[in-house]
Amino acid sequence: MKIYNTMSKRKEEFVPLEPGKVKMYVCGPTVYNFIHIGNARPYVVFDTMRRYLEYKGYEVQYIQNFTDVDDKIINRANEENVTMEALANKYIEEVLKDAEGLNVKKATHHPRVTEEMPQIIEMITTLMDKGFAYEKQGTVYFNTDAFADYGKLSHKNLEDLEAGARVDVDSLKEHTSDFVLWKPNKPGEPKWESPWGSGRPGWHIECSAMAKRYLGETIDIHAGGEDLIFPHHENEVAQSECANGTTFAKYWMHNGFINVDNQKMSKSKGNFFLLRDIVESFPYEVVRFFILSGHYRMPINFSDELVKSAEASLTRIKTAVKNLQFKLENASCEKISDEELKLVDEAKKFRADFEESMDDDLNTADAVTAIFEFVKFANINVTDSSSKEFAEKIKSEINLLGEVLGLNFEQDTKNENNEDAKKIEELIAKRQDARKAKDFGAADKIRNELQEMGVVLEDTSQGVRWSYK
RNA sequence: GGCGCCAUGGCCAAGUGGUAAGGCAUAGGUCUGCAACACCUUGAUCACCAGUUCAAAUCUGGUUGGCGCCUCCA
16 A cells, blocks of 8 residues: 655555554544534544555554643633533543544544643653753743754755744744743643643643554654644654654655635634534535545535535445345345356456555545446346345445445435334335326325425335435 | 645546546436436546657646645644
C-alpha cells in the first residue's frame, strides 16, 4: 500500500515498524461543542484507513485523544456556568454519539489530557533537562532554535516564519516560533502543580505525551486535518524528537477540508454546519458515503444538493443489495450452477480493483467505483431464476467491500416495526388479489395508500418486494 | 510578504505520458397491466498560452481564476 506522506511530499510504500502491526495516532477534537461537518472528515477518513489496514490483516492500535482542557472550554464553561469538567464530559459523550452514528470504530484508547498530567510534566521536564526548553515567569517555552529540523514537516524555515510573523504580544519568548509547553493559570482557572508552578500544559505537548504513553516513541501513522500541519504537528515533531531522541512518526497523513461555497467554514461567515443539524435531513451513513466519495486529500464542498446526490448514489447500491436479498430468499433453486461459479470467479475482479484503489493512498473515490461496477454486474447477472447460493455469494462480496468503507448496505435507516409490516403484507396480498382479478384501479389505489405510508412496491417474477422509501 | 494546493461533460468525481472510469441529473428506448427496480442508448479532448516528446488532461515554463496555511481551528 502506498501512502502520501506530508513529510516527504510524496507517496511512499507503507512498511510498518513491526510486521503485522500498525500504530496510529489521530488528533482528536477540543470538546467544547458538537462536532461540525468538517470535524467528521478525519473521523471517517482515518477510520476507513484503519478498517482497510485491518482488512489487510494488520493489528491496528488506534489512539485518538480528547482535548478537555483549553481556553475555549474554560470560556464556554464560564458562559454556561458549569465546571470545565462537566462541559467536557458532556461533549465527549456527544462526540462519541456522532462517531457511533458515522460508524467510526472506537479507538483502542481515547485518552483525555486531564488524565495525562504526569506524562506531560515528565516530557516537559525532559525537554528542560536536555536544553530544548526554557522557563520564564512560570511559563515554559520550547526553544525552536535548538531543534535544527524545525520546519521539516510543514516545509517552512525559521527565517520565513520570523519574516511573516504577526506582531507578537508575547514578549517573553526568545524567538517568534517558540511555543508554550506549560503556562501558569489565571486566578480561578483549572490548574495542576508542576516544577514551574501551578498551571496547565500548552496544546501541543499533550499529543506528544499521549502518543508516547500509548504507542511508544516512534509510531507508524500520525494523522489529522491539514490545518494541523503547522504549527501543531510541526511542534509535536519538535517536542517528541527532542525528548525521545528518535523519529516521531513514519507517515504523516492529512485530510483536506470540507468547504461551503468553496470556502472554509467559519462561524463569522455563517456557513457553519454541525453534524447534528445535517443528520436531521440525512442519515449518518449518507454523510459517511459523501465524505468517502472524494479523495481524502482534496477539498470537498458541502451543500444540501451534493449530499442529496450522494444519497441517491448510496441508494443505488443499497437497492441492489436489497434485491439480492429478496432473490435469495425467494430462489427456487438452492445449489449454485457451474455457470454461476464462473461468474463468481469473474466477479473477483471487482474486489481486486477495489483493493488497487485503496492501496493507492486510500483512494476511496475510486474504490467506490469498483462497488458500482460490481452492483451493475449483480443487477445483470443475478436474475429471478438464480440459485440461492449464487445470490448469497455475490451479496456477501458486495457487503464485504462496504464494510471496509464502514458502510452497511443492508442497514435500514428507516424505522420499521412488526405491526406495520403485518399491515403492509396484508395490503399487498389484497392488491395481488385485485391484480389477479385485473381490477387495476383497486390495485393502484392500494399501492397509493402504501406509498403514503412511505412504502414502495416492486413487482417481480418472484413476487412483490416492498421497502420503505 | 513566505509556503502550498486546485482548475476534467449540467452537477459531483477518478485518471497523472499512449487517443477520457464511475455516480447523480437529463432525454429516448426495453421490461411492466401501469409503475417501481433494472438494463440499453444519449453527452467532455480535460482553464488558457508556449515548450519537451513519435505521443500530454497527465512533464516543464508562463498566464488567468479559485482556495488554504503562516493566528485557535479537522
